[in-house]
Amino acid sequence: MKAIDIIRNEHRALAAVLRALEATIADLRDGRRPPDFRLLAAMIDYIVRVPEEVHHPKEDGVFFPHIRAACPDAVPIIDELEHQHHRGREHVLQLAMSLIHFQAVGAAAQESFCAAAERYVAFSWTHIEMEERQLLPLLSDRLAPAAWAEIDAAFAANADPWRGTADEFERLFSRITALVPAPLGLGDRRSGLASRIT
């Protein structure tokens, strides 16, 4: 698989978990279901750690430097994306703390958790959309085949990075899919979400 395929695959997987988290938050707010902390923790673990440990390091270390060198008109986009990578770490801490607080004190902390999760989800959508709609289409004609070959080789050397160490993230994704109630996931619909596909 080529680097650009891997980046898009990671975006798709993240998008699927973000959609499921949005629906979970909506159901919590509407009181349709009690919080399932195993599921919330698994989803937040995924949407935080996959970008921070797998996706962004590849972009910052391999992808973006090549684009800076070869594609000057993409530099403002790269600057903004790198800035977002940096800012994302602040959101992560806020989100993690709000989940711990929610689990510790219960309903009184639900709204602050939902708000933190929504901010992180909105931030993630903005970031993914910028890469998908502004950066990637710009590159297809601009980067020389030699630059793509170097990027592909660097990504290939990273094995199948979106599976993480010992397939950890793949197993985490499967666990999320198993826990999210049908029809969004494979979990028991009685304890899970209402039918909501937006």
Place this chain on the structure above:
Amino acid sequence: MSEALLEVEKLSAGYGDARVLDDVSFRLDQGGSLALLGRNGMGKTTLLTSLIGLTRRHGGRIRLAGRDLTAVPTHRRALAGLGWVPQERDIFPSLTVEENLTAIATGGAWTLDRVYDLFPRLMERRSNMGNQLSGGEQQMLAIARALMLDPKVLLLDEPMEGLAPLIVQELFRIIQRMIERDGLAVILVEQHAHQILPLTRDAMILERGRVVYSGDSRRLIDEPALLDRWLGVGAVELDDGTSA
């Protein structure tokens, strides 16, 4: 050129006197993977059902592993190695998951343990009846059932249809594992072209029952204008069933 695992030569087929497929030829090698693309109504499903003998053949030939299947009835084509996963899934609702699997087992390379390894969710649900499964679980069971027949080539007809993005991603990874780890030859009809093309070695596009593209999947990824021309999906980037 080595002998193809599946070879289709000038196949014309349809329903009654109506021809849906016209002069379709392609080959699939051992461990090969083919994305079968095209707009709705262009003959993709008809090609799969013609391979397993459910349409009226007007001409042409089908060979699997050197054996001519052209005149072989449907159930014998399945035993010969064509595993079909239809859009309708067709699982037995009044049998448990495990009974659905063992009822048709052939004692081949795909054992119950191996299938459960690929679909851990089915092992968790092995005592549930077919009609107690969610849509995603039914799709997993339909694929698992086809594997229990120990296919040489697996024919998947829009397996992601109607499923939520989480399940779509999960199924794509399972299909990727079947292709890359298990070396199973697969023909996949799928609307998520951008997602399936990086997984399959070859691609074929049907337009009104005729082949208009047959070649590397990579070329379709690298030249979006080709996809635009035949599928009108070149602009779709985040092809996960949602939009960013």
